[in-house]
Amino acid sequence: MGKTKKKVPKCFVAKPYTNLADQITGDQIVSNKKKEPKIRLRQDESEEVISSQLSKRILDQVREQKQEITDNDATEKNLISLGSGSDSEEDEEDKSMFGEDDKDYYEQLEINVEDEKALEMFMSKNPETRLTLGDMIMEKITEKQTEIQTQFTDAESLQLQDVDPRVVQMYKGVKQVLSTYRSGKLPKAFKLIPKLRNWEQILYITEPSTWSAAAMYQGVRIFASNLKENMAQRFYNLVLLPRIRDDIDEYKKLNFHLYQALKKSLFKPGAFMKGILIPLCESGTCTLREAIIIGSIVGKNSIPMLHSAAAILKLAEMDYNGATSIFLRILFDKKYALPYRVVDAVVFHFLGFEHDPREMPVLWHQSFLTFVQRYKTDISSEQKKALLKLLRSKSHPIITPDIRRELESSTCRDIEMSEPL
Template sequence: MGKISTKDSKDKIRHKPLYKDITETGTLSTGKRSKQSKNDDEDFDDEQVLDAAASRRILKLAREQQEEIESEENHIKVAEKPRFQMISPESDDSDADAAYEDMTDEGEDEYYDDDEVEEIDEEEAKLFDSYFKSGDNAFGSFNLADKIMAKLEETKQTKTEQTERPQDKVFLPPRVIEAYEKVGQSLHHWRNGKLPKLFKVLPSIKNWEDLIFVTNPEAWTPQVVYEATRLFVSNLTANKAERFVNLVLYPRIRQDIEESDEHKLNYHLYRSLKKSLYKPAAFFRGFLFPLIQEGCTTREAMIVGSVLTKCSVPVQHSSVALSWLLEQEFNPATTVFIRILVEKKYALPYQTIDDLVLYFMRFRVITDQNKNDIILDDATEIAEQRRLAQSPPMPLVWHKAFLAFAQRYKNDITEDQRDFLMEVVRQRGHREIGPEIRRELRAGSERSTTTAPKEDKEDDIMSFF
């Protein structure tokens, strides 16, 4: 095998030396400077001179462009000036005066060149007009007061539309109204089974009152009324449950009693009324109080009173309801509820017991002998007492309520109150019930004034409603 010649291979492998690459970058200097390095330095200096000249030319061009931009801006500012502008006497610039005269004599079209006028897009013009609307001012300035007055007028108009909007209509999406109308159609024939899911979610919806009227509650079956009462009373607060009882249950029960032949209440509606007592405040404020205020018949009072008799009601709510009933005008239906609440034998606070005593003392006949013993506020109350004295005998329900009070609270009244009540029995007594009331009052003991009252609470009892 022959030798390989290294001469040819060295010529082929030969490349640029490393020191040349280093010296070209300018980071390394050698002691001896060859001719080749001198030539390289001269080329490098030439390149530096060219770069400085180029930079000067660039700066010159930039300066010229800046001057052109400033001249264009000056032309635009002149164009924005109004055609008939007063020049202040303090201005002494003769060139400005000449420019103003040329502009007023020859016109804007002759003053500006066609090349310098730029066309404005329609969108930009609309945007400009939206911010700067021309009004009475000749300069077309922006009038902020007009915009504020227009906004106030708009809000006032929307408020008037809301107040004039009829309250008996439901403003809901069409799809929602259509869905709950179908639910209402199914509830008109529902007897048993599962209620529609759209109806079950009503208590969790904010505007449930609007949605429930879309289903037409007047046409619900009695079974639906009972299930709806369970659903709403158990899932809503006392204030919202009061709305349901007053808007749905109250008119339905009164209508059923009035339309029935024997003036009886449907069994399912009766159960609904009992279920509404799960929230006593909702029952009293949403059903009982409106019933008394709108004129309750004795038959309605007996039916509703039987619910109160069978159901347990907290003493706080019962005492407040009793105090409210005692302040109303005399009515046999009102007396029915008073007797029922008294017969429940609550440990009533002394405030409610004093209200009961004053209620029965209202029917005391005023004579010349006892006129000084009665403390009355004014002459109108005396006239009311005399009117009651001339009225026919008291109904039997009043005597029963008086007897129930004497039997239960004879030991919770003072001696003065006992004397006044004895006189009421003597004047207004019943031939059979009167002697029993007198015997109960005489058997009672005086209320102790040293002991604390039964309901020693910081809050007023009326705060429960």
Template sequence: MAKNKRERNQNPQPFIADDDSVASTKKRSKAPKHHQKQDKMISSGMSSKILKEALLQQKEIEEEGSGGNVRNAFGSFEEEHNKHEEEDDIDDFGGFSETQSQFGNYDEEIDEDDEKLLEAFLSKDAGPQRTLADIIIQKIKENDANVASEARPLPQLDNSLIDLYKGVGKFLNKYTAGKMPKAFKHIPSMQLWEDVLYLTEPENWSPNAMFQATRIFASNLSAKKAERFYRLVLLPRVRDDIRKNKRLHFALYQSLKKALYKPAAFNKGILFPLCKSGTCNLREAVIIGSVLQKVSIPMLHSSVALMKLAEMEYCGTTSYFIKLLLEKKYALPYRVVDAVVAHFMRFLEDTRIMPVIWHQSLLAFVQRYKNELRKEDKNNLRLLLETQKHKLVTPEIMRELDNSRNRGEKEDDLMLLASPVSVINKTIEEDRFDIPEVPMEED
């Protein structure tokens, strides 16, 4: 036994190199790193199987995404997609569920009773909203009587171009993350950009593809063209998603925030058509309105939006958007303030019961702009509150109107009106040497 110990001490190298001996001892040597064992773990037969499977998958992807052997000035679709080029950071929404909300549980803001009351103000004879596909199909059928029977006719474009963008559309249908095809990025610079966009079937894009498309079009299209994209592609998709899922996909919510990159196009393409449709329900108003709450909007665009909403034919949820814009506390021009007063005075002889959101929007207006109202405006609003009352909100509105100055008056004038009793300012006479004695405690 002692002899064996001595041999091990004299020649330790064979003992350390023996893997079986190491495994049998309690004190194990440091485990080799993962990448050092990789070659031993995968046999040559397994490597060939993996390589074969990868080649098969690559072939399937090429057959699916190529749309035929289509090549034009932009190059083939697959090559452009796989090119490693420098590009802006792309947001990946792979970790979010299909119906995840961006701003928490907004169901708390939706009152069932108020929602039912708002339904009385919805337009009953409003037609279905028009999409880009509807407009292009109508245009094609008007110009060509031969395709009138086809459900989805193709525009008169080059066949290679049609095949290319059909392939792009199939790719966007399954898009989750990564670079967008270069052929798609060329669409904003095309003269017939709407026809080419129609070929990609925007109604079938994935939510993440819609976000990337909104980024591209908001940056590269003019305000007028961006407005058409918002109104004909983005808005119908957003409303459809809310109607189906009762909430909005995270990527589509981000698309709305990106759309505000062009505020004028957002107002004309999303906000105004939504209110003019007469079918905007409270859930849609709360979700889309939260975008207006979160994003900073220039005062000029908000002023225009307030004027247009005030002059528009009333729909119940219009009050919600008016309230949101008022609560952003802009220094509004007098013209906009007068337009909002005229908006509320339209309900002086309305016999319908106004929803709570209408009273809340009036309270928000009076709280913020009470000192910018004329005396006759305040008198008119008092008359309005005699016919349209809410037991909790109306007293607050009256209090705000009573304790405010009129337009053009200074704060000093309000002080004189509030305290008409004259104050006598007379100095107090005292003798500084006549100091009363203060008893001191004895030590």
């Protein structure tokens, strides 16, 4: 005989649908197994059973994602209302750049009044008129209207074209944004300017003189990255340099954003030298404060040797002013291995003051001492004698003895070459 089958209570028989009475009866019977509550999810007409622990995790993730979406929407609305969007790359750089403990920012300057008066003696009495971007544009327009020049063949000259009124209206709106810009996203139309053929004309519509300091920094970032060196030089010379000089002249110091813009302009060192440093010294009106602030950028950042050597050569050959001594001393302190041609030009630069009746400022003697300390072995014997003779007519009670000691203890380059191996 087979085993008798136990009768299973009706409450344990699986039914497609159970009524309320059966559910109450089933709850009164205690089962030995601890059954986990199951959650049934129907996907593609097939049922999948998920445990309570996994379902709890899923629900937690859903709540977190929903909360994140809500927070992001609220943040975006606030940013849009304030006019400052979010740009991850720019924000990260701004956080590191605008921190309170930025060591790259120049210290508070204390300019000696006597030094300023001494440098004024060497400034140009009749400085050339400083041209702005607007002056250059109007000059080109006049040339076209009078048909003096029918076609511009120079690659650097502005090719004037008729601008669509809708484009003009759009960039006037960009001008309004840039005049109040503080942080966040920039208009896409502004980022397209360096790629345009008539970028100078479009840039003139935005009126760079009205940009905020933060907008100027962002503009230098964009133009330094996208323009060729000769075009970047024009932007530095016509837009950035006048803004920096005006800011220093008005506030007696340089805005932090403009200082960072000046630092960012070194991305193209050739354009920096030819668009900012050399024109500033050639103007003959560079003040001691301007030279110290811009010189701090040159001293704190790495510049290729060839660009620095070309700048030293140009500074040594131009008419002297006090700013020349500051920039020469800073470049000498970078300890480049300069070509002999550059060293010779600097020697002739100092020898040119032998018969100058004016009393040389302390900055001149300091740059002379720095040059002798760094390059005393790169001068010839004849140059050494001439420099020692120069010290008799141009002397300083404290600095000149150090210069003479450095020269007398040095070994000249022609003696080193003549020595047998």
